[in-house]
Amino acid sequence: MALRALLQVGLLLLLPPLLPGVVNRVKATFAGRRGPPLLQSYYDLGKLLRKGAVYSRTTTWVFRAGPAVGLAAVFTAGLMLPVAGEPALVRFPGDFVLLAYLLALGRFFTALAALDTGSSFEGMGAAREVSFASLAEPALFLCFVVLARATGTLSLSGMLGPGLAHAWGDSAPALLLAAIALFVVALAENARIPVDDPNTHLELTMIHEVMVLDHSGPDLALILYGASMKLLLFGALLVRLTLGMPFRSLWGAEGLFVLGLLGFAVLVGATESVMARLRLTRVPQMLVGASVLSMFALVLLLR
Amino acid sequence: MASWIDMTFILVVVVDLFLLASSRLGAAIRAVAFQGALLSLLTLLIASPAHDLAHVAIVAGGALAIKALFIPWLMFRAIREAAIRREMEPLIGYVPSLLLGGTGVALAFAFSRGLPLPTPETHSFLVPTALATVWTGLLLVVSRKKAVTQVLGFLVLENGVFVFGLLLTDFMPVMVEAGVLLDLLAAVFVMGIVMFHINREFSSLDTDALASLKD
Numbered sequence: 001m002a003l004r005a006l007l008q009v010g011l012l013l014l015l016p017p018l019l020p021g022v023v024n025r026v027k028a029t030f031a032g033r034r035g036p037p038l039l040q041s042y043y044d045l046g047k048l049l050r051k052g053a054v055y056s057r058t059t060t061w062v063f064r065a066g067p068a069v070g071l072a073a074v075f076t077a078g079l080m081l082p083v084a085g086e087p088a089l090v091r092f093p094g095d096f097v098l099l100a101y102l103l104a105l106g107r108f109f110t111a112l113a114a115l116d117t118g119s120s121f122e123g124m125g126a127a128r129e130v131s132f133a134s135l136a137e138p139a140l141f142l143c144f145v146v147l148a149r150a151t152g153t154l155s156l157s158g159m160l161g162p163g164l165a166h167a168w169g170d171s172a173p174a175l176l177l178a179a180i181a182l183f184v185v186a187l188a189e190n191a192r193i194p195v196d197d198p199n200t201h202l203e204l205t206m207i208h209e210v211m212v213l214d215h216s217g218p219d220l221a222l223i224l225y226g227a228s229m230k231l232l233l234f235g236a237l238l239v240r241l242t243l244g245m246p247f248r249s250l251w252g253a254e255g256l257f258v259l260g261l262l263g264f265a266v267l268v269g270a271t272e273s274v275m276a277r278l279r280l281t282r283v284p285q286m287l288v289g290a291s292v293l294s295m296f297a298l299v300l301l302l303r
Numbered sequence: 304m305a306s307w308i309d310m311t312f313i314l315v316v317v318v319d320l321f322l323l324a325s326s327r328l329g330a331a332i333r334a335v336a337f338q339g340a341l342l343s344l345l346t347l348l349i350a351s352p353a354h355d356l357a358h359v360a361i362v363a364g365g366a367l368a369i370k371a372l373f374i375p376w377l378m379f380r381a382i383r384e385a386a387i388r389r390e391m392e393p394l395i396g397y398v399p400s401l402l403l404g405g406t407g408v409a410l411a412f413a414f415s416r417g418l419p420l421p422t423p424e425t426h427s428f429l430v431p432t433a434l435a436t437v438w439t440g441l442l443l444v445v446s447r448k449k450a451v452t453q454v455l456g457f458l459v460l461e462n463g464v465f466v467f468g469l470l471l472t473d474f475m476p477v478m479v480e481a482g483v484l485l486d487l488l489a490a491v492f493v494m495g496i497v498m499f500h501i502n503r504e505f506s507s508l509d510t511d512a513l514a515s516l517k518d
Contacts, residue, residue, distance in 0.1 A: 172306055173313045285397050289324050292405035296316065299412045303427075 004086055007254065012078045015258070016228035017041035019235065019265045026269025041228060048221035056214060059116050066113025067215060067222035073106035074229045080156055081236050083257065086250075087157035095155050096144045100137065103189070103233075106226065107133055114211035121203040125210030128280070132195065132207070135287035136188045139181050142294035146178040147241070149301045160240035168244060177297035179241050184290040186234035186268075188283070190227065193272035195283050205280075235264035308348050312428035315341050315466070316408055319439035322459060323404040324397050326389050328451055332378045335458050338436075339370025342465055349425050349469060362480050366465065369484050374458060374491050381495055382451055385502045395446035407438035422470060429470055436463030450498045450510055454491065461487050 021038040028035025037043075055063065077099045082088045088095075111126040148154055150171055151163035168175055188195045191208035203210050212223050239260035278286060318338045325331045343366040350359040382388070393400070411434035418430060440460025444453050468483070501513065 173309050176310075177313070177317075285324055285401065288398050288401050289320065292320055292401055292408075293317070295405055296313075296320070296408055296412075299409045300313070303412050303416070 004250065005089055007250075008083045008086070008089060009079075011083050011254070011258075012075070012229070012232070015261070016225065016232045017045060019231050019261065020228050022262055022265035023231075023269040023272070026266050027273050030270070030273035041224070045221045045225055048224070049218050051217040053215075053217035053219050056117060058118050059214075062109075063113045063116040063214070064219070066109045066116075067219040067226070069109040070106040071222045071226035071229070073102045073109070074226045074233065077102040077106075078229060078233050078236075081233060082157045082160050082240060083236055086253070087161060091155045091157040093154040095157075096148075096159070099156065100140055100144070103230070104133070104137070106230075110211055110223070113215075117214045119214065121206075121210050122213060125203075125207055128207045129211060132188055132283055132287065135284050136185045136290070139185045139287060139290040139294055140189075142291060142298060143178045143182045143185070146174060146294060146297045146301060149298065150175060160237070164241070164244045171301055174297040174300040175241070177293050177300070179238060181290040181294040181297070182234075182238055182241065183267075184286060186231075186238060187271065188287055188290075189234060190231045190268075192268055194275050194278050194286060197277050231265075231268075232261065235261045238264055308345070308426060309428060311341055311345050311348060312426070312432045315345070315432050315462075316435050319436055319459065320401065320404055320408070322443060322455070323400045323439060326397065328382050328387060328389060328449070329379070331452065331455055332375050332382070335378075335455050335462075336371045336375035338459070338462055339374075340367060342370060342462055343367035345466070346469060349429075351425075358477055361477055365481065365484050369488055370458070370462065370465075374488070377491060377495060378451065378454065381498055385451075385498070387449065387451070393447045393452075395442070400442055400446055403442060404435075404439055407442070408435040411435040411438065420470070425470060429466065433463050433467035433470075436460075436466060439463070448509055448511055450494070450501055453510065454494045454498070457490065457494070458487075 018038065018041070020041045021036070024040070025035045025038055079090045080088050080095045080099050082091075107129065111130055114122040114126040144159070147159040147164075150167035151159050151161070153159055153161070153163060187193070191198055196207040196209070197205070198209060200206050200209065203213075208227075212220065215223055236257070239257060243256060243260050315338055318334050318341070321334050322331055325334065343363045346359060346363040346366060350356075395403070408431075411431040415431040415434060416427075420430070424430060437460055440456050440458070440463055443456025443459060445456075447453055447456065465483075468480070501510070
């Protein structure tokens with residue numbers, strides 16, 4: 001039990017920076033470049049942590065609290081997710097609501113920190129981020145409701161647990177639709193390409209990255225680390241939803257889970273490479289489309 | 304096997320939703336062609352061994368040839384000649400029409416059980432898919448401005464009627480099915496001619512221009 005808990009927390013803490021590395025490598029391969037090493041994100045985090053932070057005199061404690069609260073919220077949310085083959089460390093009926101709102105809390109503090117700087121660009125980014133997030137939230141909740149209905153449980157560990165294999169047998173089309181909707185939500189929540197470009201450096205078109213322009217050193221490291229952990233979190237949701245964890249043994253399940261996560265990162269990288277970024281006015285349309293898809297999945301389950 | 308049929312029905316509905324959200328005409332035409340191909344596949348999938356094989360093959364082949372190949376080819380030719388690529392801002396925006404379409408789909412799936420049908424349903428998704436597709440076609444016809452998209456809406460509406468017709472494959476003679484397909488073809492031809500004239504008259508395919516036609 002202790003080993004499992006340790007392994008789960010270890011995966012949650014150590015694996016995240018690998019995923020952006022894989023995404024960047026896939027994008028580089030598509031573009032015909034060699035790309036940065038897979039472990040580049042770890043080096044970046046180490047470098048940032050050794051640096052000092054610069055704070056503008058106009059900022060208050062909110063600006064300093066933003067990155068820490070953001071990371072803490074994502075980590076706490078991660079504890080509720082069944083990371084590998086076993087149930088999550090924290091589980092109770094209805095924990096998916098807490099998971100969604102912990103993510104929202106992290107976003108709220110990042111947006112507050114951005115507003116605290118008083119920069120108009122950052123305010124614009126914060127406004128975009130929260131307006132897209134408010135459209136992604138219904139889709140996320142509808143996906144959870146589909147899962148709850150299909151498996152008959154109200155905790156994430158149950159929704160993504162042993163009952164899922166049976167649910168795939170009964171209502172595969174509905175779960176597939178929910179998985180597609182969840183992938184769209186994952187792209188939007190993690191500021192990936194059809195919604196936001198993580199590599200862009202033009203403030204006018206940035207969404208997520210513009211909010212963190214004023215953070216430096218360890219604060220920026222916390223933000224990058226939190227962002228990659230969020231990517232892992234959504235990846236874990238999708239991997240558990242689609243693979244259903246057929247292995248009983250500890251190492252088999254862990255191995256399959258990590259492989260699934262790498263597959264998710266490759267899929268994200270491929271999506272980023274083959275798609276152009278959507279115009280900002282088209283993004284709500286895509287997110288509403290995801291909501292409609294998951295609502296359709298729910299209707300299929302309810303009839 | 305049963306889940307493959309489910310999947311095909313659901314794909315037909317997903318294509319409906321895609322059409323409501325897409326603004327690029329080329330993508331929309333491809334989607335309608337894909338839906339036509341799906342319908343022809345459905346005809347084969349839900350045919351029971353009791354059906355006359357030749358009858359089923361003719362209906363499926365006719366649907367594939369006309370709905371998935373010939374009409375899309377005509378539409379592509381039309382947009383190439385008129386040199387238009389995308390729909391303008393429609394009367395009902397993309398997000399509202401997606402929501403309306405989603406509501407229609409939900410209502411169709413929720414209430415189709417209560418419909419009194421003269422024949423037993425061959426598949427429980429058949430009637431809701433037909434209703435949702437007809438509803439999508441109707442929405443496209445009334446809410447879009449370009450003549451090409453309106454024709455696409457008519458085709459989708461017709462696809463819905465075709466799905467409903469699958470309910471009756473036992474009873475419908477081949478001549479009736481062939482007549483329906485020919486009817487569709489004739490309608491698209493006429494619309495093509497109308498589109499050509501609108502284009503020549505106003506050098507655009509915007510049907511709003513027709514409203515300002517005086518004496």
